[in-house]
Amino acid sequence: MSGTVAGPTVSGSPVAGPTASEAGAAPLPPQEQPWDLLVVGGGTAGLVGAQTAARFGARVLLVERARTGGDCLWTGCVPSKSLLAAAHLAAAARDGGRLGVLAAVDVGFPEVVEHVRAAIRTIEPVDSPAAIEESGAVVVRGTATFTGPGSADVDGRHVAFRQALVATGSGPALPPIPGLDRAGALTSETVWDLRELPERLVVLGGGTIGCELGQAFARLGAQVSVVHSHEQVLPREDPDAAALVRAALEGDGVDVLTGSRAAAVEPDPGGPGGTVVLADGRRVGYDRLLVALGRTPRTRGLGLDAAGVELDGHGCVRVDAHLRTTNPRIWAAGDVTGPPQFTHLAGVRAALAASNAVLGLRRSVDPVVPRVTFTSPEVAAVGVRSGPRLPAGLRTETVQHHHVDRAVTEGETAGFTRLVLDSRSRIVGATIVGPRAGESLAEVALAIRQGLRTRDVAGTTHAYPTYGDGVWSAAIADVRRSLASPAVAGVVGGLVRLRRGWLDLRGRAGRTPGQARSAR
Numbered sequence: 001m002s003g004t005v006a007g008p009t010v011s012g013s014p015v016a017g018p019t020a021s022e023a024g025a026a027p028l029p030p031q032e033q034p035w036d037l038l039v040v041g042g043g044t045a046g047l048v049g050a051q052t053a054a055r056f057g058a059r060v061l062l063v064e065r066a067r068t069g070g071d072c073l074w075t076g077c078v079p080s081k082s083l084l085a086a087a088h089l090a091a092a093a094r095d096g097g098r099l100g101v102l103a104a105v106d107v108g109f110p111e112v113v114e115h116v117r118a119a120i121r122t123i124e125p126v127d128s129p130a131a132i133e134e135s136g137a138v139v140v141r142g143t144a145t146f147t148g149p150g151s152a153d154v155d156g157r158h159v160a161f162r163q164a165l166v167a168t169g170s171g172p173a174l175p176p177i178p179g180l181d182r183a184g185a186l187t188s189e190t191v192w193d194l195r196e197l198p199e200r201l202v203v204l205g206g207g208t209i210g211c212e213l214g215q216a217f218a219r220l221g222a223q224v225s226v227v228h229s230h231e232q233v234l235p236r237e238d239p240d241a242a243a244l245v246r247a248a249l250e251g252d253g254v255d256v257l258t259g260s261r262a263a264a265v266e267p268d269p270g271g272p273g274g275t276v277v278l279a280d281g282r283r284v285g286y287d288r289l290l291v292a293l294g295r296t297p298r299t300r301g302l303g304l305d306a307a308g309v310e311l312d313g314h315g316c317v318r319v320d321a322h323l324r325t326t327n328p329r330i331w332a333a334g335d336v337t338g339p340p341q342f343t344h345l346a347g348v349r350a351a352l353a354a355s356n357a358v359l360g361l362r363r364s365v366d367p368v369v370p371r372v373t374f375t376s377p378e379v380a381a382v383g384v385r386s387g388p389r390l391p392a393g394l395r396t397e398t399v400q401h402h403h404v405d406r407a408v409t410e411g412e413t414a415g416f417t418r419l420v421l422d423s424r425s426r427i428v429g430a431t432i433v434g435p436r437a438g439e440s441l442a443e444v445a446l447a448i449r450q451g452l453r454t455r456d457v458a459g460t461t462h463a464y465p466t467y468g469d470g471v472w473s474a475a476i477a478d479v480r481r482s483l484a485s486p487a488v489a490g491v492v493g494g495l496v497r498l499r500r501g502w503l504d505l506r507g508r509a510g511r512t513p514g515q516a517r518s519a520r
């Protein structure tokens, strides 16, 4: 890493000290001509964008101030899904009596933390500077600041570019709740530093992070309260899905306080403990506080003004359908462009932005964005949201999972598959709740993208018994319903009568159809 200036490291590293990603970054090479693409940020969006452009033959410089891999690898998807895996295992073992399996459960939190770290270590090389540089891109460690529409500063070094991709991501939002700034609260960046399981954990926010991490810590043995201002946990999901998640959280012993805004935090003097004061005056004590109240785009100090890049009303980088910012030479992708904020979206959109940038294309973003909340039960959704406010002309077809044999055999019937259909039975959305819902969703995402109808899915043989039966059965139910409509039933009934008459005619003539053929 000689020649590069060390940027600030992200707190909350589950792997202490300089990492391979940090150590592997190259010094900033001397510049003879502007870079074809300057990529700012080495998270999912940045690394995919840089690799895409470099593989097309563009000269690409990626600048990352901390560690390549970004939130997903270090503080987001990978640690949270690893933690949830341990938590779900503990819950399954505790609950095994339902299936006749009795086990004593003893959670070793340090060992769980080691499992989380090991998962990160295993995935890290894929996101390392060396892996990115295999594409031909140059990776340097430093903080990039735009200084003009075609120039930036990287730790005191001037960088000129023909085009740039802003991929600086987002960080946890810390709203101005009185006392919160003094509370030493954990966030999605620092919660991974915990070495001991907190006895009482209060989670502010019942969105994706609040539900996933709240359930994880509860299943690992903490007494968890989730304080959520909205009446529904996971407010962006189908209310029936959210109700099942809420019931599961409560089953795990979580105190779910919905419709409860955190109005103030009173930290105990000298300790990480304290009390959350709710808007209605109720008080909730904690040993550790975890804040999961949304995300703030990382745009501060980025020099976007100097570059002519405008922000929207929420402080996110404003982009058009091609991911171009208000500076036609600068593109943006990933969390910094605002919701929806997912790793898969960051990667897909960065690839699109990079190819638009270096090939001069005008491809637009794909509106079909699947999402999965990895609670138990898992909630997976794509396309038009199912729920009470369905747009006119759309309807739903739902299969409860007590009719899905795989769910019955596993004793996991708390779930459903709901397809959203248009008037021509094209699949335009879905919500699936239950084990492996995220896996079942892929078929629906493809169906939506390809404009498939329920008859296409119904006509595709699904293996038995799988959770995919939920989607299949919902599609078959819709096809059956359409066959039962008076018009179709009339035509089908007519066909049956015609066939019967024809067979009777042949029978009376004393010949089977096969005999008739061989006689010709």
Ligand SMILES: Cc1cc2nc3c(=O)[nH]c(=O)nc-3n(C[C@H](O)[C@H](O)[C@H](O)COP(=O)(O)OP(=O)(O)OC[C@H]3O[C@@H](n4cnc5c(N)ncnc54)[C@H](O)[C@@H]3O)c2cc1C
Pocket (backbone or CB within 6 Å): 040, 041, 042, 043, 044, 045, 046, 063, 064, 065, 066, 067, 068, 069, 070, 071, 072, 073, 075, 076, 077, 078, 080, 081, 142, 143, 144, 145, 167, 168, 169, 170, 188, 209, 298, 301, 302, 333, 334, 335, 336, 341, 342, 343, 344, 345, 346, 374
């Ligand atoms: C707890 C948690 C769980 C999550 N789970 C999931 C999940 O299961 N599935 C899913 O799809 N999504 C999940 N997400 C969301 C996912 O992590 C993000 O959508 C994704 O990481 C965004 O990628 P990005 O490249 O836009 O930003 P980031 O990953 O944040 O990368 C941005 C990078 O830019 C760097 N940077 C910032 N400013 C500068 C600068 N001036 N110069 C140089 N470098 C800079 C930062 O250091 C950082 O490395 C989760 C998020 C959290 C917090």
Ligand SMILES: NC(=O)c1ccc[n+]([C@@H]2O[C@H](COP(=O)([O-])OP(=O)(O)OC[C@H]3O[C@@H](n4cnc5c(N)ncnc54)[C@H](O)[C@@H]3O)[C@@H](O)[C@H]2O)c1
Pocket (backbone or CB within 6 Å): 175, 177, 204, 205, 206, 207, 208, 209, 210, 212, 227, 228, 229, 230, 235, 260, 261, 262, 263, 292, 293, 294, 295, 340, 341, 342, 371, 372, 373, 374
């Ligand atoms: N599985 C996944 O894909 C996954 C997992 C984790 C995070 N993420 C990404 O990270 C994003 C951020 O997640 P998040 O959970 O922090 O934010 P969020 O916006 O999903 O949820 C925060 C919730 O906090 C509530 N809230 C706001 N102010 C409050 C207050 N004063 N008191 C109590 N509640 C209050 C809001 O009603 C809101 O629903 C997600 O939207 C998603 O894009 C994705």
